[in-house]
Amino acid sequence: MSFQAETGILTQVDGSSQIQSQKTKIFCSVTGPIEPKARQELPTQLALEIIVRPSLGVPNTREKLIEDKLRAVFTPLITRYLYPRQLCQITLQILSSGESEQEFTQREVANSINATLLALIDAGIALNSMCAAISLAISSDDKLIMDPNDEQLKAAKSVHVLALELVESSTVVKNVLLLDSYGDFNEKQLFDILEQGEISLLKLGKEIRSIVESKIINSNLIIQK
Amino acid sequence: MTDVEETVEIQPISFPPEVFARISPELSLQRHLALGLRPSLRRFDEFRDIEINEDSLSRFNASHMMNEDSQNNILGSNVLKCGKTFVITSITGGIIEDTSTSLDEVDIGEKELLDIVEQEDSLNKYTSVYPVVEVERGRVGACTDEEMTVSQKLFDSLLHSRIIPKDSLKVQTGIRTTDENGVSQIIYPDEVNNVDGNDVDDSYKHVMPRKKWSYVLYAKIVVYSRTGPVFDMCWNSLMYALQSTRLPRAFIDERATDLKMTVRMKGRSTTIREAYDILCDPKKSLPLTLNDSNLAYASSFGIIDLDPEVALEEARKQEDKQEDVEMDKIDSILLADIDTEAEESSIYSTISLINNLKGDFKQLSIIGAGSRITPNMIRNAITLSKCRSQDLSQKIKK
Amino acid sequence: MAKEIEISNSESKFLLEALRQNYRLDGRSFSQFRDVKIAFGDEYGDVTIEMGKTKVHCRISCQITQPYEDRPFEGLFLISTENSPMAGPQFENGNNTNEDEVLIARIIEKAVRRSGALDIEGLCIVAGSKCWAVRADVHFLNCDGGFIDASCIAVMAGLLHFRKPDITVHGEQVIMHPVDEREPVPLGILHVPICVTFSFFNPMDTEENIKGDTNAEITIIDATLKEELLRDGVLTVTLNKNREVVQVSKAGGLPMDALSLMECCRKAYAITEEITDKITYVLKKDEKRRNKFADLLTSENARETS
Numbered sequence: 001m002s003f004q005a006e007t008g009i010l011t012q013v014d015g016s017s018q019i020q021s022q023k024t025k026i027f028c029s030v031t032g033p034i035e036p037k038a039r040q041e042l043p044t045q046l047a048l049e050i051i052v053r054p055s056l057g058v059p060n061t062r063e064k065l066i067e068d069k070l071r072a073v074f075t076p077l078i079t080r081y082l083y084p085r086q087l088c089q090i091t092l093q094i095l096s097s098g099e100s101e102q103e104f105t106q107r108e109v110a111n112s113i114n115a116t117l118l119a120l121i122d123a124g125i126a127l128n129s130m131c132a133a134i135s136l137a138i139s140s141d142d143k144l145i146m147d148p149n150d151e152q153l154k155a156a157k158s159v160h161v162l163a164l165e166l167v168e169s170s171t172v173v174k175n176v177l178l179l180d181s182y183g184d185f186n187e188k189q190l191f192d193i194l195e196q197g198e199i200s201l202l203k204l205g206k207e208i209r210s211i212v213e214s215k216i217i218n219s220n221l222i223i224q225k
Numbered sequence: 226m227t228d229v230e231e232t233v234e235i236q237p238i239s240f241p242p243e244v245f246a247r248i249s250p251e252l253s254l255q256r257h258l259a260l261g262l263r264p265s266l267r268r269f270d271e272f273r274d275i276e277i278n279e280d281s282l283s284r285f286n287a288s289h290m291m292n293e294d295s296q297n298n299i300l301g302s303n304v305l306k307c308g309k310t311f312v313i314t315s316i317t318g319g320i321i322e323d324t325s326t327s328l329d330e331v332d333i334g335e336k337e338l339l340d341i342v343e344q345e346d347s348l349n350k351y352t353s354v355y356p357v358v359e360v361e362r363g364r365v366g367a368c369t370d371e372e373m374t375v376s377q378k379l380f381d382s383l384l385h386s387r388i389i390p391k392d393s394l395k396v397q398t399g400i401r402t403t404d405e406n407g408v409s410q411i412i413y414p415d416e417v418n419n420v421d422g423n424d425v426d427d428s429y430k431h432v433m434p435r436k437k438w439s440y441v442l443y444a445k446i447v448v449y450s451r452t453g454p455v456f457d458m459c460w461n462s463l464m465y466a467l468q469s470t471r472l473p474r475a476f477i478d479e480r481a482t483d484l485k486m487t488v489r490m491k492g493r494s495t496t497i498r499e500a501y502d503i504l505c506d507p508k509k510s511l512p513l514t515l516n517d518s519n520l521a522y523a524s525s526f527g528i529i530d531l532d533p534e535v536a537l538e539e540a541r542k543q544e545d546k547q548e549d550v551e552m553d554k555i556d557s558i559l560l561a562d563i564d565t566e567a568e569e570s571s572i573y574s575t576i577s578l579i580n581n582l583k584g585d586f587k588q589l590s591i592i593g594a595g596s597r598i599t600p601n602m603i604r605n606a607i608t609l610s611k612c613r614s615q616d617l618s619q620k621i622k623k
Numbered sequence: 624m625a626k627e628i629e630i631s632n633s634e635s636k637f638l639l640e641a642l643r644q645n646y647r648l649d650g651r652s653f654s655q656f657r658d659v660k661i662a663f664g665d666e667y668g669d670v671t672i673e674m675g676k677t678k679v680h681c682r683i684s685c686q687i688t689q690p691y692e693d694r695p696f697e698g699l700f701l702i703s704t705e706n707s708p709m710a711g712p713q714f715e716n717g718n719n720t721n722e723d724e725v726l727i728a729r730i731i732e733k734a735v736r737r738s739g740a741l742d743i744e745g746l747c748i749v750a751g752s753k754c755w756a757v758r759a760d761v762h763f764l765n766c767d768g769g770f771i772d773a774s775c776i777a778v779m780a781g782l783l784h785f786r787k788p789d790i791t792v793h794g795e796q797v798i799m800h801p802v803d804e805r806e807p808v809p810l811g812i813l814h815v816p817i818c819v820t821f822s823f824f825n826p827m828d829t830e831e832n833i834k835g836d837t838n839a840e841i842t843i844i845d846a847t848l849k850e851e852l853l854r855d856g857v858l859t860v861t862l863n864k865n866r867e868v869v870q871v872s873k874a875g876g877l878p879m880d881a882l883s884l885m886e887c888c889r890k891a892y893a894i895t896e897e898i899t900d901k902i903t904y905v906l907k908k909d910e911k912r913r914n915k916f917a918d919l920l921t922s923e924n925a926r927e928t929s
Contacts, residue, residue: 009765010678010764010765012767013708013709023665027680027709029709031712034712049716051716053707053709055760056682056758056760057758058703058705065373065378072594075573075594076593076594076595089708091708091716095669095680095682095762096665096669103384105381140347157347159385165593175574175593175598179589180590180591181586181589182381183385187586187607190603
């Protein structure tokens with residue numbers, strides 16, 4: 001899996017990123033820590049508001065489920081106790097889903113996770129560890145496809161999203177943050193996904209780190225000038 | 226005003242278990258777990274039993290059929306009781322005009338091309354139901370995030386499980402004819418064929434509508450007295466309800482088959498054919514054909530680290546034999562079928578599975594927001610979920 | 624949570640004083656429109672507009688549906704402009720009842736939909752039973768003023784760029800051909816309305832503005848966010864290349880000299896012409912880029928595309 005990403009592209013928010021992987025294109029913005037609404041406020045921790053907006057039509061339950069998955073991934077990742085009674089607003093705008101929206105969300109979920117991570121780093125929100133996510137598919141001839149495109153998703157027997165928590169400069173996997181699978185698959189395939197996914201996600205984690213690194217080097221250059 | 230010069234003796238306060246569980250659910254849970262029990266008094270790998278009541282609400286249920294003017298429009302139903310929670314699923318339906326299926330019948334000279342396009346999309350041959358989950362909380366208002374995500378997850382899981390083929394929702398239309406004496410009868414070509422064994426079909430062909438229709442199914446799932454996560458129960462109840470679903474036969478009126486209307490507007494005119502209503506037969510119905518091998522049942526698990534300090538305390542109380550409990554070795558345990566507020570709010574790592582009788586998965590979600598999820602944990606969960614699926618599938622009378 | 628942007632006193636004084644001395648903070652002249660960048664995505668009808676820091680994305684989509692009963696000969700066209708906190712913290716998610724937001728939605732609606740920019744009769748497939756429903760989803764990504772102007776350009780560029788799948792009608796049956804099977808067809812666009820927004824500032828007091836003869840109010844085109852926050856009045860003129868005024872919208876605010884309306888329209892026309900030409904130019908360039916592939920495809924596959 002490879003993708004192009006850019007951070008710090010929006011001016012009215014604290015952190016932003018844009019990610020493009022094949023035909024999937026997503027913008028992510030992070031605003032926070034800011035003052036929350038009374039009902040969002042948590043007395044000891046940072047509250048998260050995650051908003052996913054589809055490229056076509058109005059947000060509905062499909063986007064709510066994506067938000068739910070993102071929340072599951074980022075709640076343990078953010079050092080939430082540092083910002084009690086504050087709010088972090090994460091907004092994702094999908095410009096192009098790169099998959100058939102009626103049937104799949106895998107590409108959007110995986111890329112949204114990566115985009116959100118970059119935007120959170122750009123916003124300077126404290127994180128406990130890194131994460132990386134990828135979509136996978138198992139084709140009708142039982143081959144594991146990393147980062148499948150729309151046609152491959154449609155032809156697949158099962159489709160998956162895997163997000164892993166990475167630590168120690170993205171060399172060690174700490175935990176499975178999310179594995180979300182649909183379709184027809186067995187136990188062996190499940191462990192295949194975890195093993196193969198781990199290899200690609202460690203690579204991807206390094207890629208994400210290098211994006212962040214080059215961004216920091218660039219902004220340092222600007223400061224020096 | 227009194228002097229503050231009094232000595233206050235601080236005594237540890239103790240609470241009855243229910244109050245303690247409410248104030249500090251996490252600690253209460255840990256104390257229970259240290260005893261080898263769960264707040265619900267179940268064992269770690271024990272599921273709640275499920276009682277079901279199939280098809281008792283449906284229109285086509287035998288007992289209802291006696292009653293001629295049954296106004297009920299429920300096509301399949303299930304009432305599921307799990308612990309303290311009740312889930313009531315009712316399946317209703319509608320008929321929509323099918324715009325895509327006409328491809329097969331009309332030769333447009335590009336059929337091969339269409340076949341190629343069709344083949345690539347295996348999921349396209351299956352459909353889902355539109356579920357609405359309602360969790361009763363004793364107040365009205367906009368639906369909660371939980372209701373929305375559970376509904377959507379049910380929809381996605383059902384679609385990807387490939388349980389309902391699109392073909393089984395196609396309407397095989399009948400025709401109502403009225404003879405000279407004004408007596409109406411409804412003829413279903415497929416039934417006539419079955420009786421005679423030869424092709425009577427032709428005589429009706431000219432009146433058969435060129436349009437195609439499909440059923441759409443809706444599932445209303447109401448959860449009463451929620452005590453924990455509800456997805457499993459909703460899914461299982463939906464599975465049972467679908468197996469009892471019967472689709473009404475539908476027909477159109479003979480007179481309506483060739484209706485033409487001229488519409489004039491702003492000086493332009495056009496002929497609008499059709500506008501025939503499709504009607505549902507009040508008595509006749511067909512069972513919904515499902516892809517039986519894909520029928521699957523859901524189970525869920527939580528993973529939690531045992532707090533060594535709590536364990537130590539307990540050990541001390543019991544004047545333990547093992548003197549040195551290793552402090553840095555964290556034990557995590559797998560809990561089946563998460564229930565109660567304490568478990569729901571303090572367990573962050575979960576595994577949720579849907580598997581069929583062969584043990585193949587249809588859906589799986591692993592969320593590791595808390596304890597580390599090891600391959601061994603997953604394996605244990607899989608083994609348990611297989612037994613659970615077997616058990617649940619036997620609940621339904623076939 | 625929605626937070627009104629507050630602008631400090633010193634900043635606002637500086638900006639207004641600069642305007643009095645004929646300067647704008649970004650160095651533009653009063654009647655200079657920001658440079659418009661138009662970029663198309665991979666899909667048809669996917670367009671991103673950038674005007675300075677303002678960034679708007681528009682996505683056009685379509686599907687077959689039933690027409691309204693009282694309008695059997697017309698298709699459906701809907702523009703959705705919903706704001707999200709991405710554009711700035713002043714926007715709240717799912718709550719688009721804010722006065723400014725409603726105004727943006729209304730003006731775009733009037734400029735594009737009510738002016739008949741899209742030929743909705745051409746969207747009719749089978750009168751009274753089937754038609755195309757075209758949908759424009761406008762996403763505001765970054766807000767630095769000029770949302771109305773930018774989204775109008777985005778919607779129009781999107782509509783011009785969009786192609787709907789080709790269909791075959793057999794009596795009542797409609798067969799939709801996938802894009803990779805038959806060349807999709809463009810929408811019928813009758814004219815290209817372009818919005819130009821003028822902002823007014825009053826350097827004197829209100830009394831002078833209403834009763835006085837000086838008419839000293841300052842008029843600037845295409846205000847940035849800060850200028851929008853401080854302006855006393857606003858006028859949006861929508862024009863097309865045929866020198867037709869589609870819409871004039873001035874909802875209260877600072878009273879303006881009636882004669883200067885003509886002057887505004889004249890200025891707006893020049894900008895309209897420029898932007899329309901730019902859209903046409905970018906569309907042509909995109910067409911060329913796509914056609915490269917189309918040529919390759921047709922040489923491989925001898926099927927005729929009609």
